[in-house]
Amino acid sequence: MPAALLIPAGLGLLFLVLPLAGLVLRAPWTTLPQRLTEPGALTALRLSVQTATLATVFCLLLGVPLAWLLARVEFPGRRLVRALVTVPLVLPPVVGGVALLLVFGRRGLFGGWLDATFGVTLPFTTAGVVLAESFVAMPFLVIAVEGALRAADHRYEEAAATLGAGRWTTFTHVTLPLVAPGLAAGAVLCWARALGEFGATITFAGNYPGRTQTMPLAVYLALETDLESAIVLSLVLLVVSVGILVALRDRWMTNA
């Protein structure tokens, strides 16, 4: 083990872990139980878990086919499309929120039509939260699944085809099981990113308790008045997300 790697690795670990230790050390442990049972905290937590899960489902439905397209279909401009898919990764989420408003907002390109035709407006609704989280989180899923698809052995699919399986059957019975670990990893990353989403959510969906106020928004507003409250809310988010990730990892990702 070369020290040239070990030392920076240890520093890197400290750098990531120390801020968490700071949160734990500063947490008001004596008043923790009563703060946890405040109705606002639980409402925000429930909304966060619900919207992050819905966003992950939404990303799976659209993101897996998109990853397949990028990995398996040769078409002109594929590199450009791949670059476009990663744009939400580098876009400041607040700008993402404004961009969503310009398209799905009441005056937006598509939102205006939705409002005029169906009387549906997305901003300031729970659906809006799901949309904002999906926009920011989907690239994580697409990149992970595309990588898995590229690494997967084509010959299994060819064998399935020679044995008479149709394209759809091959996709669902051969391709998807082949990339299952990558798919699971992508879905978990996507869920975690959606759970922590702040900028696009507050910009596109606003902040209203029970409807659009997710945990990160509640933390930010708690910070305005009460540092300890914010720390407690952050710890709850941390414990829930780490708990779910560890549980999923044991069950689904042992081979990953």
Add this chain to the structure above:
Amino acid sequence: MSGRGRRTTLAAVAAFAALATAGCGGDPPSGGADADGRVTGTVTVFAAASLTESFTRIGKDFEAAHPGTTVTLNLAGSSALANQINQGAPADVFASAAPKNMATVTEAGNADGTPSVFARNQLVIAVPHGNPKGVTALADLTRPGVKVALCADQVPCGAAARTALDAAGVALTPVTLEQDVKGALAKVRLGEVDAALVYRTDARAASADVTGVEFGESARAVNDYPIVALRDAPNPAGARAFVAYVRSAPAQAVLADAGFQAP
């Protein structure tokens, strides 16, 4: 470990140290008062977001009045700023949008002297130009089909909005409780809401996109803006000079121009 490995480690450490010193080396001298008692150096001012336009101007005027000084502004919500100061941020002056956030700093013993009120602000109803929903009073905001953005209760503009709505006896359900006054204003500018309760100064600064509708109850929810020099100010002379300047006639004229009322 081989000699080669050790050299690499040393190189990495040296690079890290160089980065660290480069970060510090960029800081200007902390300044203070020179031999003639003149103010010099950088004055770091933590100011409420609603002071963005006026303090940018006042900072430039202060630099002109005190050659050799540089004013650095940190503009954010008053409560966030108060937290940063109490956590040891190197600030010289704190200008808050509400006495409550100032009290957070004074009660922690971080103020140098007693804060003084240098401006007052009150709320207006910001609506798009032409006022398409015909909003003329707070009660109009409860009409069906009128979407309203308020500031969250935790920030000063939200607390003021709550006071004004209570004074008017209006029970209003907004579509969103924004993190700061600029957020509420942005929702009007983007056309996502029909109205928002914002400070008169913010509506005036956004006059290209919105109109401010005055309403009677806003007089019941006037926000005092206190300012103070800070105990651990890196530049104490600069801090006191800046506070004095904000209370002087030229700075008060800038504030009045932005829509603030005199204390």
